Amino acid sequence: xxxxxxxxxYLVTQMGNDKSIKCEQNLxxxxxxxYKQDSKKFLKIMFSYNNKELIINExxxxxxxxKSPDKAHLNLHINSLELGDSAVYFCASSQGFGMGxxxxxFGPGTRLTVL
Amino acid sequence: xxTVTQSQPEMSVQEAETVTLSCTYDTSESDYYLFWYKQPPxxxxxxxxxxxxxxxxxxxxxxxxVNFQKAAKSFSLKISDSQLGDAAMYFCAYRENFGNEKLTxxxxxxxxxxx
Numbered sequence: 356x357x358x359x360x361x362x363x364x365y366l367v368t369q370m371g372n373d374k375s376i377k378c379e380q381n382l383x384x385x386x387x388x389x390y391k392q393d394s395k396k397f398l399k400i401m402f403s404y405n406n407k408e409l410i411i412n413e414x415x416x417x418x419x420x421x422k423s424p425d426k427a428h429l430n431l432h433i434n435s436l437e438l439g440d441s442a443v444y445f446c447a448s449s450q451g452f453g454m455g456x457x458x459x460x461f462g463p464g465t466r467l468t469v470l
Numbered sequence: 471x472x473t474v475t476q477s478q479p480e481m482s483v484q485e486a487e488t489v490t491l492s493c494t495y496d497t498s499e500s501d502y503y504l505f506w507y508k509q510p511p512x513x514x515x516x517x518x519x520x521x522x523x524x525x526x527x528x529x530x531x532x533x534x535x536v537n538f539q540k541a542a543k544s545f546s547l548k549i550s551d552s553q554l555g556d557a558a559m560y561f562c563a564y565r566e567n568f569g570n571e572k573l574t575x576x577x578x579x580x581x582x583x584x585x
Contacts, residue, residue: 386571388571390573395577396509396559396578397575397577397578398573398575400572400574403571410571411572443513449571458505460517461507461514463512463514464513464514
Protein backbone atom coordinates (compact mmCIF):
# COMPACT_ATOMS: atom_id res chain seq x y z
CA UNK A 356 0.00 0.00 0.00
CA UNK A 357 1.29 3.42 -0.95
CA UNK A 358 1.49 5.69 2.11
CA UNK A 359 1.51 9.04 0.30
CA UNK A 360 0.33 9.05 -3.29
CA UNK A 361 0.19 11.80 -5.88
CA UNK A 362 -1.54 12.05 -9.23
CA UNK A 363 -0.47 12.58 -11.86
CA UNK A 364 3.22 11.65 -11.76
CA TYR A 365 3.90 13.63 -14.94
CA LEU A 366 2.07 16.68 -16.22
CA VAL A 367 2.90 18.52 -19.43
CA THR A 368 0.86 21.59 -20.27
CA GLN A 369 0.88 24.91 -22.07
CA MET A 370 1.54 28.30 -20.52
CA GLY A 371 -1.62 29.96 -19.28
CA ASN A 372 -3.48 26.74 -18.52
CA ASP A 373 -4.91 25.77 -15.13
CA LYS A 374 -3.96 22.42 -13.63
CA SER A 375 -4.36 20.45 -10.41
CA ILE A 376 -2.22 17.92 -8.59
CA LYS A 377 -3.85 15.58 -6.10
CA CYS A 378 -2.33 14.09 -2.97
CA GLU A 379 -3.67 11.43 -0.63
CA GLN A 380 -2.17 9.82 2.46
CA ASN A 381 -3.39 6.67 4.17
CA LEU A 382 -1.21 7.00 7.26
CA UNK A 383 -3.86 8.67 9.41
CA UNK A 384 -1.68 11.78 9.67
CA UNK A 385 -3.08 15.20 10.59
CA UNK A 386 -0.57 17.39 8.75
CA UNK A 387 0.18 17.61 5.05
CA UNK A 388 2.63 19.68 3.00
CA UNK A 389 3.50 20.78 -0.49
CA TYR A 390 7.16 21.25 -1.46
CA LYS A 391 8.60 22.46 -4.74
CA GLN A 392 11.90 21.08 -6.14
CA ASP A 393 13.36 23.29 -8.85
CA SER A 394 15.64 22.36 -11.73
CA LYS A 395 18.69 22.62 -9.45
CA LYS A 396 17.13 20.10 -7.07
CA PHE A 397 16.49 22.71 -4.38
CA LEU A 398 13.50 21.79 -2.19
CA LYS A 399 11.36 24.47 -0.58
CA ILE A 400 8.17 24.39 1.43
CA MET A 401 5.11 25.94 -0.17
CA PHE A 402 2.18 25.13 2.11
CA SER A 403 1.23 23.13 5.15
CA TYR A 404 -2.20 22.10 6.39
CA ASN A 405 -3.12 20.67 9.77
CA ASN A 406 -6.54 19.07 10.03
CA LYS A 407 -7.70 20.92 6.92
CA GLU A 408 -6.48 24.27 8.26
CA LEU A 409 -3.72 26.26 6.50
CA ILE A 410 -0.77 26.77 8.86
CA ILE A 411 2.14 27.58 6.56
CA ASN A 412 2.06 29.70 3.41
CA GLU A 413 5.56 30.55 2.29
CA UNK A 414 4.93 33.62 0.11
CA UNK A 415 3.78 31.54 -2.79
CA UNK A 416 2.09 33.45 -5.67
CA UNK A 417 -1.68 33.44 -5.27
CA UNK A 418 -1.95 31.54 -8.56
CA UNK A 419 -1.25 28.53 -6.35
CA UNK A 420 -4.21 27.50 -4.24
CA UNK A 421 -4.08 24.48 -1.97
CA LYS A 422 -7.29 22.78 -0.94
CA SER A 423 -7.80 20.20 1.77
CA PRO A 424 -11.25 18.56 1.57
CA ASP A 425 -10.36 16.30 4.49
CA LYS A 426 -7.22 15.57 6.47
CA ALA A 427 -6.23 12.69 4.17
CA HIS A 428 -6.18 14.85 1.05
CA LEU A 429 -4.32 17.98 0.02
CA ASN A 430 -4.67 19.14 -3.55
CA LEU A 431 -2.74 21.87 -5.33
CA HIS A 432 -4.41 23.95 -8.00
CA ILE A 433 -2.32 26.23 -10.18
CA ASN A 434 -3.86 28.96 -12.31
CA SER A 435 -2.34 30.66 -15.35
CA LEU A 436 0.72 28.43 -15.46
CA GLU A 437 4.05 30.08 -16.22
CA LEU A 438 7.32 28.66 -17.53
CA GLY A 439 8.89 29.14 -14.08
CA ASP A 440 6.35 26.81 -12.53
CA SER A 441 8.10 23.86 -14.17
CA ALA A 442 9.40 21.77 -11.29
CA VAL A 443 8.79 18.63 -9.30
CA TYR A 444 6.09 19.07 -6.68
CA PHE A 445 6.18 16.83 -3.62
CA CYS A 446 3.40 16.17 -1.20
CA ALA A 447 4.32 15.02 2.31
CA SER A 448 2.53 14.16 5.52
CA SER A 449 3.37 13.90 9.20
CA GLN A 450 1.56 12.75 12.29
CA GLY A 451 0.62 16.13 13.65
CA PHE A 452 1.55 19.70 14.34
CA GLY A 453 3.95 20.09 17.25
CA MET A 454 4.66 16.37 17.49
CA GLY A 455 8.36 16.57 18.23
CA UNK A 456 10.44 14.14 16.20
CA UNK A 457 7.60 13.81 13.77
CA UNK A 458 8.92 12.47 10.46
CA UNK A 459 7.58 13.75 7.17
CA UNK A 460 6.79 11.06 4.62
CA PHE A 461 6.97 12.10 1.00
CA GLY A 462 4.95 11.15 -2.04
CA PRO A 463 6.62 10.15 -5.32
CA GLY A 464 6.49 13.68 -6.73
CA THR A 465 4.76 15.19 -9.75
CA ARG A 466 6.98 16.49 -12.54
CA LEU A 467 5.25 19.53 -14.05
CA THR A 468 6.51 20.81 -17.39
CA VAL A 469 5.11 24.07 -18.74
CA LEU A 470 5.72 24.66 -22.44
CA UNK B 471 15.97 32.57 9.27
CA UNK B 472 17.39 29.10 9.42
CA THR B 473 19.72 28.02 6.66
CA VAL B 474 21.25 24.67 5.80
CA THR B 475 24.48 24.40 3.83
CA GLN B 476 25.87 21.37 2.04
CA SER B 477 29.25 22.38 0.67
CA GLN B 478 29.85 19.23 -1.41
CA PRO B 479 27.74 19.24 -4.58
CA GLU B 480 29.18 15.86 -5.59
CA MET B 481 31.00 13.03 -3.88
CA SER B 482 32.15 9.62 -5.02
CA VAL B 483 33.26 6.53 -3.14
CA GLN B 484 34.44 3.03 -3.99
CA GLU B 485 31.99 0.27 -3.26
CA ALA B 486 32.50 -1.13 0.28
CA GLU B 487 34.36 2.00 1.41
CA THR B 488 33.21 4.70 3.81
CA VAL B 489 32.14 8.20 2.85
CA THR B 490 31.14 11.25 4.88
CA LEU B 491 28.75 13.94 3.64
CA SER B 492 28.94 17.35 5.29
CA CYS B 493 26.15 19.60 6.48
CA THR B 494 26.17 22.80 8.49
CA TYR B 495 23.21 24.86 9.60
CA ASP B 496 22.47 28.18 11.16
CA THR B 497 19.84 28.71 13.84
CA SER B 498 19.26 30.67 17.01
CA GLU B 499 17.05 27.91 18.43
CA SER B 500 18.31 25.45 21.02
CA ASP B 501 15.75 22.73 20.38
CA TYR B 502 15.32 21.39 16.87
CA TYR B 503 15.61 18.31 14.68
CA LEU B 504 17.94 17.35 11.87
CA PHE B 505 17.36 14.85 9.11
CA TRP B 506 19.12 13.24 6.19
CA TYR B 507 16.93 12.32 3.23
CA LYS B 508 17.99 10.27 0.22
CA GLN B 509 16.61 10.86 -3.28
CA PRO B 510 17.55 8.08 -5.73
CA PRO B 511 16.91 8.43 -9.48
CA UNK B 512 13.36 7.23 -8.85
CA UNK B 513 12.79 10.69 -7.34
CA UNK B 514 11.28 9.33 -4.11
CA UNK B 515 12.40 11.15 -0.95
CA UNK B 516 13.42 8.57 1.65
CA UNK B 517 14.30 9.32 5.27
CA UNK B 518 17.76 7.97 6.10
CA UNK B 519 18.30 9.14 9.66
CA UNK B 520 17.20 11.80 12.14
CA UNK B 521 18.71 13.47 15.19
CA UNK B 522 17.12 15.37 18.06
CA UNK B 523 19.25 18.36 19.09
CA UNK B 524 18.71 17.69 22.80
CA UNK B 525 20.32 14.25 22.49
CA UNK B 526 24.09 14.13 22.79
CA UNK B 527 24.31 10.61 21.42
CA UNK B 528 24.76 10.40 17.67
CA UNK B 529 22.00 8.61 15.78
CA UNK B 530 22.78 5.35 13.97
CA UNK B 531 20.75 3.32 11.49
CA UNK B 532 22.59 0.22 10.30
CA UNK B 533 25.36 1.44 7.94
CA UNK B 534 24.35 5.08 8.37
CA UNK B 535 25.50 7.22 11.27
CA VAL B 536 25.79 10.92 12.00
CA ASN B 537 28.35 13.11 13.69
CA PHE B 538 26.30 15.81 15.39
CA GLN B 539 28.32 18.74 16.75
CA LYS B 540 25.77 21.13 18.25
CA ALA B 541 28.20 23.90 19.18
CA ALA B 542 29.69 23.88 15.70
CA LYS B 543 26.22 23.48 14.11
CA SER B 544 27.49 20.58 12.09
CA PHE B 545 25.61 17.41 11.14
CA SER B 546 27.57 15.06 8.88
CA LEU B 547 26.39 11.69 7.53
CA LYS B 548 28.72 8.71 7.42
CA ILE B 549 27.90 5.81 5.14
CA SER B 550 29.90 2.65 5.88
CA ASP B 551 30.37 -0.29 3.51
CA SER B 552 28.95 1.73 0.60
CA GLN B 553 26.69 -0.18 -1.75
CA LEU B 554 25.61 0.51 -5.32
CA GLY B 555 22.10 1.19 -4.05
CA ASP B 556 23.39 4.10 -1.99
CA ALA B 557 23.89 6.15 -5.15
CA ALA B 558 21.53 9.11 -4.83
CA MET B 559 21.16 12.78 -3.95
CA TYR B 560 21.41 13.27 -0.21
CA PHE B 561 19.68 16.19 1.44
CA CYS B 562 20.28 17.51 4.92
CA ALA B 563 17.22 19.12 6.51
CA TYR B 564 16.40 21.14 9.62
CA ARG B 565 13.16 21.52 11.51
CA GLU B 566 12.26 23.55 14.57
CA ASN B 567 10.82 21.71 17.54
CA PHE B 568 7.59 23.63 17.89
CA GLY B 569 5.71 26.30 16.05
CA ASN B 570 7.05 25.77 12.54
CA GLU B 571 6.83 22.32 11.07
CA LYS B 572 8.48 23.03 7.75
CA LEU B 573 11.68 21.29 6.69
CA THR B 574 14.46 23.59 5.53
CA UNK B 575 16.68 21.71 3.10
CA UNK B 576 20.27 22.05 2.00
CA UNK B 577 21.15 22.06 -1.69
CA UNK B 578 22.03 18.37 -1.73
CA UNK B 579 25.07 16.21 -2.41
CA UNK B 580 25.08 13.80 -5.33
CA UNK B 581 26.78 10.56 -4.25
CA UNK B 582 28.24 8.23 -6.86
CA UNK B 583 29.30 4.70 -5.97
CA UNK B 584 32.22 3.35 -8.01
CA UNK B 585 32.05 -0.43 -8.52
